[in-house]
Amino acid sequence: MISQLSWKIGGQQGEGVESTDRIFSTALNRLGYYLYGYRHFSSRIKGGHTNNKIRISTKPIRAISDDLDILVAFDQESIDLNAHELRPGGVVVADAKFSPTIPEGVQARLFAVPITSIAEELGTSLMKNMVASGASWALLGLSMDVFNKAVEEEFGRKGPAIVEKNIEAVRRGAEFVLEQAGGPLEEFKLADADGKQKLFMIGNEAMALGTLAAGCRLMSAYPITPASEIMEWLIKKLPKFGGTVVQTEDEIAAVTMAIGANYAGVRTMTASAGPGLSLMMEAIGLSGMTETPLVIVDTQRGGPSTGLPTKQEQSDINALINGTHGEIPKVVIAPSTIEECFYDMIEGFNISEQYQVPVIIATDLQLSLGKQTCEALEYDKIVIDRGKLVTGELPPTEENRLFKRYEFTEDGVSPRVIPGVKHGIHHVTGVEHDQEGRPSESAINRKKMMDKRLNKLNDLRITDAxxxxxxxxxxxxxxxxxxxxxxxxxxxxxxxxxxxxxxxxxxxxxxxxxxxxxxxxxxxxxxxxxxxxxxxxxxxxxxxxxxxxxxxxxxxxxxxxxxxxxxxxxxxxxxxxx
Amino acid sequence: MATFKEFRNNVKPNWCPGCGDFSVQAAIQRAAANVGLEPEQLAVISGIGCSGRISGYINAYGLHGIHGRALPIAQGVKLANRELTVIASGGDGDGFAIGMGHTVHAIRRNLDITYIVMDNQIYGLTKGQTSPRSAEGFKTKSTPEGSIESTLSPLEIALSAGATFVAQSFSSDLKQLTSLIEQGLQHKGFSLINVFSPCVTFNKINTYDWFKEHIVNLDQFPDYDPTNRVAAMNKIMETGGMLTGLIYQNKERKSYEDLAVGFKPEGIAKQDIKLSRDEFEKLLTEFK
Missing domain, CATH: 3.40.50.920 (Rossmann fold)
Structure with missing residues (x-):
């Protein structure tokens, strides 16, 4: 019995690598294993080698492994590019169609399964991923019922006939490989998992879920890798909670729309990656200057310029901290686990309102897209604190005076009132302003206002800073x-x-x-x-x-x-x- | 009920004496009162430039943002609280140069906001450079030999982008301007009102007299049908864009707020934001 193993599936992009991985890992998650995934993909939709690797363990893991136990290959290229990772005694499950060979020097056992021909016999070569995954699952000797349930969920929308065919494809793949191997492979027999129910998701989903839990009801965003999953998840959910996602014309519109909506009283966020963040810099200054809450997610990817859009990097740190001209208070938080992706969104939204500042949550591509086990997320830890947001009625202001939106206070944070509230009228401007928000070039006021804004965060330490x-x-x-x-x-x-x-x-x-x-x-x-x-x-x-x-x-x-x-x-x- | 005086504040505008923007300010104040608004129900979101200061000169909620971005900010305000009346405003540089991308997409999106552009064909606050609205050959500090770029026609662009309300006016015609702003505020969707608002300091060509000479007022054509998009486009082209009045209105198309699935009549800003335990647990099921 082993406590962990690594499984990888490789093929051409668009060949079903993603869906196979999804079914395979969903079934493993149901069995209670800890999982950690890594996606190798390119900035194209069809064609080009792609692979997904999953590490499976009976104990918590948060890293990809050095080596590989099982490689499922749809083409020879997938073997040639990945076989070097196989540990001695590893296994390759490949399509017999291309007469697979193992590169010299790699000590691995090859199972050539007629993946394409089985799929074609069943009606369509599209099902070859099911044949392949069935074969590799069978080698592990894990419950076929759990696997078939995951298949059923993946294809359920397409009707019972399709589900049945796919399950048949799985069965045929399993049957063929088990006959060749003489039964499940003893050396790959995983010990039972701890039986606790776990969540399995990518960091972007954890952040999107945290965003919704934080009370965010609007998102304005422009598609970009590797951030788009956040908007795609939220557009499915927000309308059920009275909100929506607006796909804007660019990231400048995304961030300024979010500023407008936050000003008007709704927790609103945007999410992007390096190129989008670069475009948002001026607006981040507006948020800081006008003390308007704002939450931005930056899913870091390879820079500079278009850089490596689908690859791992942590190179936005300087830009996030120092970007935007002039000097503003700003908070940058970097979650280091998938659970933190969830909880940091809630804390980020709270901080943005408590301190009335822009908050940037910075992940990296591997954290955003690596699908992995997430420990139970606790409802009782969801606390919403909107800071000095005025909720009741206000007394009338003196004649010709406005509400003191930028009142000097001990902690530098002033009461915030949203449009629509009687007697709350004030001005908001990115120009230096007085306590009522009116433009002011007074040297005394300027210094006091700069100190007010910049000292707000003096004592801020987030949870587990x-x-x-x-x-x-x-x-x-x-x-x-x-x-x-x-x-x-x-x-x-x-x-x-x-x-x-x-x-x-x-x-x-x-x-x-x-x-x-x-x-x-x-x-x-x-x-x-x-x-x-x-x-x-x-x-x-x-x-x-x-x-x-x-x-x-x-x-x-x-x-x-x-x-x-x-x-x-x-x-x-x-x-x-x- | 509030009168136009309640939309005034005690801030003295920093516009030059004779600037067209004073009339736009007055027209907004009158129109807001005429449609029955209270000051706190109105949010004026403005861009940067001389005209961008207007949000500070009206007694209403106001946000003076960054150059070219009045529209996305205004749309964010409206999305957050659709019960507010939202006016976006700024100059021709703000809306048709740096912010043109937002203008076209705000038109397409058709949120129920009113966009008032103070069009003076020049950059005033930076002391006299060319604008996308400047005529070819127009000499400015940045085009000493005369502008060699073609003049942008915002009205044609608005129509082709699917605008549901397009109007143009002249700041001297306070009565027409006020009426058009009222109609814009009452229109259920995005309304563009371009206002010829002369710059008396830096534009010595497009003066009050020049406009009076060149303007064609649609009120003179009782048969003009503002629901006919083709006729509207023809009229804009026939007059070289120098027409005033309600040019086009489509009352059929629903606003973004009305089309967005799940959007309720009350503003999101007034809704409870805490998820219930059941709602949260239900959200987790897809990850199991």
Whole structure:
């Protein structure tokens, strides 16, 4: 019995790789396994090699694996490109149609299944993915009933005849491979899972769900990879809650529409990736200047310019923190797990209203699109706090005076009233303004207003601003990172620990304002500090140097080839840098 | 009921004496009162430029945003609270240069807002550069040899983009302008009202007298049918875009708010936003 294995399916884009992966992983999720997925795809719809990898485990995992146990291949290219990942004794399930061969030097067992011909016998080659997935599922010896239920749900909309045919395709694939193999493969027999019901989703879905739970009822957005799933999920749900999603003409319209809607009293967000964020910068300044709440999601991808739209990177950090001209208060949060994707949206919306500032939630492609197990999400943790939003009636203002929307207060946050409220009329402008919102060039007012805005966030520390795991008083290494890399770091740390190298780890979640005091003692205590990030210039490391110091201890561990870190890469690099 | 005086505030506009924008301000105040609004029921969202200051000169909720983006902000306000009356306004540079993309798409989207453009054919606040509305050959600081780009026709563009209400007026004609704004406010959909609003400081060609000489007032044509889109397009072309009055109105097409599935008559801003436990649990089922 094993506790984990990795499964990959590869083929041409548009060939059914996605749907096969979906059915396969849904069935595994129902069985209670922990899953972590990785999608390799290109910026095209049909054609071109694509593959999906799933890691299956009886224990929580949050990283892709170094190697591979089972490869399902629709073409020889999928074998040639991926066979090197197979561990000795791994298995390839491939279509007999193309007479598959295993590259020299790879010790793997090949099952050539007449995938296409079985599918064609059943009526259409479209079903070859069902034949293939049935075959690979059967090798694992897991419940066919659970698998067939997932098939039924995938094709249910298309009617019982189609469902039946697909289940037959699964059965035929299973039957053929089991005959060849002489039954399920003992070495791939997974131990039973813990039986707890789990959620299985991508980070974008977790954020969309968090957005809805946070009380957001409007989203204005422009499609972009890898953010579009957020708007696509919300447009299915928001109309049921009285809201909607508007697909705008560009990201400038998306962000300014969101500002207008927030001003008028509805929690509204937009989501984009680097190119869209670049277009939003001026408007983010308007939100900061007018103290209008705003929530933006940035799903980081490969930059600059169009860059690598479908690949992993964490290179927007500088832009998110420093973007927009002038000086405004702004919050940047980087969730580091899929659960945090959910809860951070709720906290982000609260902060945006409590402090009346723009809040950016920054993920990265792997966190946004990697489908994975999500622990139970708790309804009782959903708390909505709208800050100083005026809800009752207001007394009349003095003659010729407006409501003091920008009143100087001790904490710098002023009461906020939304249009429609009697006696609440005030002006809002991106021009420097007085307490009623009227334009003012007075030097005294200017300084007071700048201080009011910029000091609002002085004490802000979000929940788990940094997530620290520090079992060692003086570790050999302190590893600092953000975003999706945490789970991979954990696996590398286990290996380092086994070799006698002690490590502590910090995931930075509050990127701005930077929680320097929470990091400093840990940097001081460590012998060396490794800052690990998916970009070429060490943006997080520079942020730490700027805010905390410890320049002499900090080493960069950078990866910017578009692929996420593997545990072995971190393991090896840490050994070298130690 | 509020009178136009209640839509006034005590802020002195920073416009030049004689600027056409004063009349637009007065017309909005009168129209708002005439259609029975209270000041707090109106939100004026404006862009950047001389005319963009207008939101600060009307006693109503007002937001003075960023250059070219009055329309998306105004649409956000309307989406959030459809019970509000929303006016977007700005100049020809704001709406037809930097913001043209938004203008066309706001027209297509057809949210129930009224867009009033103060069209002076020049950039005033930056002290006299060419605008997309400047005539060919028009000499400005940025076109010392005369503009060599063709003049943009917002009325034709609006019609071809599917506008449901297109009007044009002249700031000297306060009566017509007020009436058109009233009609725009009452129109259930997006209304574009382009207003010739002369810049007395930087535009020495398109003056009050020049407009009086060139304008064709549709009120002179009792047979003109503003529900006929082809006739409207022809009239715009015949007059070189120099016509005033209600040019086109389509009362059949529903507004975005009415077409959006799930949208309720009361503003979203007034709805309860907390999910119930049942609603939340139900949302989780698709991930199991």
């Amino acid at each position: 940094v997530k620290v795991d520090a079992p060692n008083a003086n570790p050999d290494l302190l590893v600092i990172a953000m975003g999706s890399t945490g789970g991979t770091i954990e696996e590398a740390r286990e290996r380092l620990s086994a070799e006698g190298i002690s490590t502590n780890r910090i995931m930075v979640r509050q990127m701005h304002p930077f929680p320097s005091e929470l990091l400093k003692p840990h940097l001081d205590a460590a012998k060396k500090v490794i800052v690990l990030e998916n970009n070429a210039t060490g943006q997080l490391a520079n942020l730490i140097k700027l805010n905390v110091g410890s320049h002499d201890k900090i080493r960069n561990l950078l990866k910017y080839d578009g692929t996420p870190f593997l545990p072995s890469e971190i393991h090896n690099a840490c050994k070298e840098l130690n």
